[in-house]
Amino acid sequence: MTVILKTTGLSRYFGAVTAAEDINVTITEGEIVGVIGANGAGKTTFINMVTGYLPPSSGTIDFGGNAIKGLGPRKLMRKGLTRSFQIPQLFLEMPVIDNLAIALAAAENKQFQMIRPVRTPKRLEAAEEILAQMNISQYRNEMVTAMPQGARKLLDIAIAMLGSPRMLLLDEPTSGVSMEEKYALMDTVMEAVRQRGLTVLFVEHDMEIVQRYVTRVLAFASGIVIKDGPVEKVLADEKVQELVTGKPQAPKIEGDAPHES
Amino acid sequence: MILEKSEIPLIGAAVAIALASLVVPSWLVFTTTLAISTALVVMGVVMLMRAGLVSFGQGLFYCLGGYAVGLGGRYLGITDALLLVGLGVVVTVGLAMVLGLLVTRYREIFFAMLSLAFSMILYGVLVKSHNLGSTDGFGVVDWTILGFTPGSGESSTRIALLLALVLALGFALFLNRYFKSSLGLACEAIRENEVRVEYMGVSRKQVLYINYVIAAAVGSVGGSMTALAAGHVDPTMAYWTISGEFVFIAILGGTGHIAAPFLAAIIFTLVRTYAVELAPNAWQMILGIVLLLIILFLPKGIWSLFTRKKGVAS
Amino acid sequence: MLTVWAILIDGFIYASWLFLVAAGLTVIYGVMRILNMAHGSLYALGAYASASALGWYYAGGGDQLLVAFAIIAASAVLIGALTGLIIERGLLRLMYGRDEVLMLIVTFAVLLILQDAVKLIWGTTPYSAYQPYVAMGRINIDVLTVSGYDLMVLGVSIVIGFGLWFWLERTKVGKILRSIIHDREVSEAMGVNVRRMFTITFMIGATLGAIAGGITAPIISVVPGLGIEVIVMAFAVVVTGGLGSITGAAVGAIIVGLARAASIHTMPELELFIIYAVMAGVLIFRPHGLFGQVIARKI
Structure with a gap:
């Protein structure tokens, strides 16, 4: 151990x-x-x-x-070493899918790309998988503001789990x-x-x-x-x-x- | 590089303006050139706004671009328009890389006021520079482009428009992709929630820094094009009310689409052309009232009028 | 040695003027978290109102200095309080709770409107009301001479500074205001009428701006665009001292005032530059100004 x-x-x-x-x-x-x-x-x-x-x-x-x-x-x-928050720390005025896409890009250390879209097919696929695992797929295109508290908590934790x-x-x-x-x-x-x-x-x-x-x-x-x-x-x-x-x-x-x- | 669907209308609009410029009267060509140059600066303001920052000092880079054209022609003997624009970009990027180290530590009103202070420093220096004409500024030399001399007068006006169009289209295409890229989205993420951005392993400072430097470069190009088109530069380019106008245009258009700054800048420039003639003492009042109306009733700018019926996901 | 004295005297006179201009700005920000860009316009309104009232008084054959001062005070207070009331009740009230930056832009819009309103009311020809300035003469200090009116500005500035301090620290209203500054929501829950306090604060801040303009009117030629120059300097002062702090505004005014006087007497070409350089310099080492406070965010 x-x-x-x-x-x-x-x-x-x-x-x-x-x-x-x-x-x-x-x-x-x-x-x-x-x-x-x-x-x-x-x-x-x-x-x-x-x-x-x-x-x-x-x-x-x-x-x-x-x-x-x-x-x-x-x-x-x-x-x-990562964490989630008591008050979920999310990008409220952004679609849920973009919250994940930018977090995925950051986890890959690709946050400085200026021309390639952040929503690559690979990231979208990964995001779908995460949403499915967290049972929040129905919110994928909603703004975070439209999510209930429980779903926000799950998204917050999901983002914390990115980047192995x-x-x-x-x-x-x-x-x-x-x-x-x-x-x-x-x-x-x-x-x-x-x-x-x-x-x-x-x-x-x-x-x-x-x-x-x-x-x-x-x-x-x-x-x-x-x-x-x-x-x-x-x-x-x-x-x-x-x-x-x-x-x-x-x-x-x-x-x-x-x-x- | 493969063209994206959203890029076709941008190219189409640029071609349409280029074609129209052959037939419309010269004053309109000139006004359009100024509007496009202004829109370039406003694009930089919009880039900052998307990151949650409002600059009341973008005139600093606008003025630098303008004076680079003026001084490059006057003291370095450069006449090629592209070289002059490039000179402005180099100087501006150099300065922005230094200032960026400081200003990216600030948010909200502190960022606004600090950027304002820096542009006022340049203003103060230029006003006291007697060999550069103090408050009167000075004329820009007759420029050439790729070996061709447009001379002065009408043909130079039309060529300036074409040059401004090409540069603006280039930046618009870049920004159209930039806004959807990792860095572009990281800027919005910073506006939304800085704590999360840092916990995602992203340096807020680096993201804001790069964004700030690019915004400065675009501002410089706008200033250079204004100088080339107008044939004159003066210190008011760095005065804070000019920066205020850029903020006004950015809010008028909204940050929702890359074409919004252009639309807003064209409306602004045309209305000003008439308003200054018809009601010289009420022009600012009109601006102020419109600004309040936009903030109260169209918080996402006039561009939202076009997109209102579409869904949120785009 | 003479230069040092000249710098000190000019510096403190200029500082007292800067404090007058900046005090209202910092009071409003301190309580309401609104950086009022229209403050310069209130200065201009005060200057125009006083200049035209003084013009009317002297044209009518008046020559009493004390009456002239009363006219300055009355016209500035009247126009400042009234304009402040209109702006707060008619506009700002609709927007409380929005971003600080958005409020900055809103007050920028107010500035644009007032800017032209001044032109529409008073026209574009300059006004001057130099009589009180001349009447107060000059005072010799060794070989230097100082205008009596300038010394009076210094006095007024000190009185206003102490008045504000007393108001905020020693009165009941001041105590309520400090509780709002400390925690607005809690004060609201305790039954404080925050909206009424905001109206009072904004009116006082606006009046201070107008008084600064009114007092300055006899020294300068009152021309359009005058508020614009002033507001940027006032910003530099309050940001240097720390936004929202009266002490900060006073210290900021002294630093900026001395720096400017030093530059005028030794390197005049740096005059405009120096104010902002001081501000930028302070912010590099003290990101929130000398007396500013950092508010940590809760997660």
């Missing part, structure tokens, strides 16, 4: 506020790891640091045996998705993950989803990892129940409908 991601002493402070402190996590190739914690526990901060969106205040990050701290999202994507990544970080894949759609969405995503043999780290609020799809769990509270281990064990832990799962979940504000900017 090879280690794919390893963080040591990873911390992030915003002024006097501790967003994440001394996070030591080792993840091996092929693991599906859940990240749980109340709002503000440091989950998204952790993901943002690992994927290069937020520079850590201190600590180290190793990916595939290389130190990656200080690298931006672009370089990390090229190294095989090795590891995928999912930031609350089911937030904003209705109860009925949740499992179908996760089944689709996990099937795609399995086919590609990806290592997955995913942040989730819904404990049923966590129990169903994850083998190992990291529990965050106040910026630190309070428990790390097999899912049953972590969820049964008293401290975790008290700080993470026991309380009724607070209504979320940050995961609301995406706002066009």
Whole structure:
């Protein structure tokens, strides 16, 4: 079993506020790891640091045996570390097919072509395949604005899986998705993950989803990892129940409908 | 290179204008040449707009192109029109490659204002350059083309139009493909969502940089053609209200189709020709009102009138 | 040494004028996130209104300096507030929430309209109302002489600067405005009438522009196109200082003012160039200006 991601002493402070402190996590190739914690526990901060969106205040990050701290999202994507977003990050005023076509071109590192159309027959075919796998083929010619939230999440995750990544970080894949759609969405995503043999780290609020799809769990509270281990064990832990799962979940504000900017 | 379906109307339109230029009066030929030159600059503004950037300083490159023609003839002894246009492009690309390093860090009003500031710097320098005629500018030498001397007067006007047409068609064909290419779409993607673009492994900065430099080059060609046609250059080419007019024309036409800048530039130039005569003190007011009406009621420009009934997928 | 004094005196006088012109622009941007290109037109309107009112007063045999100042103030405030109200209620209100760049273009359209409106109302012949300027004479400082009127502009500028600071930092309305700047949605949810605050802010910003024009009228010849020159300089000042910050506008005005005075006294050919060079130079090292703030995007 090879280690794919390893963080040591990873911390992030915003002024006097501790967003994440001394996070030591080792993840091996092929693991599906859940990240749980109340709002503000440091989950998204952790993901943002690992994927290069937020520079850590201190600590180290190793990916595939290389130190990656200080690298931006672009370089990390090229190294095989990608992510999806709590609020899907898509090109809202572009047809779904073009969202995929440009992402495919970028994955091939062909983003500087000026004369050849981005919609090559090969890319269109690949895009159709992805749409079919994600069960969102019916939206191919629609603008992203015409898609429901669940379909947007799937497209966002599909784009993150392009360019043969090795590891995928999912930031609350089911937030904003209705109860009925949740499992179908996760089944689709996990099937795609399995086919590609990806290592997955995913942040989730819904404990049923966590129990169903994850083998190992990291529990965050106040910026630190309070428990790390097999899912049953972590969820049964008293401290975790008290700080993470026991309380009724607070209504979320940050995961609301995406706002066009 | 195989012709695409969407390219045939563009070529057809260019041929039609070329043929019409043989019969229409000289003033109309001249006006059309100016309109086409303006449209070239506006194409650059549209390129930036598609990437989400509004330049209130495209006059910088327009002016550089114009002055390259003027100075190339005056100090370097170049008379060939194509060489003069090429000189402008080389100078402009050189400058844009330096400025691009800075301006591609900015978005929104900061980009607008910074580009405005750079064009005003050129304006300030030219106004204070007494040996270049200060605010009056200076005349462009009689030019030749591929060894042929059109002389001055009517034949030079018509040949200038043909040259402008050829150059404009070339750029239009290029941009028509560019807008559908990876880079063209990457620009739109940046306008839509920069975070995603970066996570796709694409450098926003490089994409915007290349786009900016090409837009500058087109602007320079537009300025050079204006200088060749009008036979005169002056610092107002770099003044920010001229850049404002380019923004106006870009919004008037919309960014939906490569022909839109041409249509809008021709309407603009023709209306101005009359408006300046008939209502010299209300011309800008008309512009302002039209601009507001377009923003309020036709946010995608007049070109959307032609495409409204078609579907979104194209 | 004499040059240094001349640069300092001219620089601060020019800076005070720049601040007057830029203050309204930065107040509007700070609260409403609208970079008002039509600000130059409000300056022009103020200048024309004051110049014609002064002309009427002096033609009628008036010669009281204080009355002249009252006329400048009254005509500028009247036309600025009224035009501001019309623009905000009649146009901007329809477009709140749209892109900052689109609002920039909208105010550009307003600028074009007002530009010609001024010509239609006042014609194209220059107006001059130099009487107050002459009446205030010149003051000798060692071997240099300074116009009394220029010193008064400096004073007015300082008073307006402190007034704005007091208004934003020490009054109830200012507190509400700062809450809007900080988080518009939250203030709205707390019951702040954001629209009314926007109207007030825009009227005050517009009035400041008109006052700047009115005060300048006796110094210059009031001609068409005057607002255009001014707006670009005001932009340079507020962008250098940091958009939306009163302190930034003051510091930006001083830097630009001194730089311009230095160039006039040592390298006059760089006069126009220097303002924008300062701005570009500052932006290279401080992308959001000296006192500007960066807003991070949430994902």
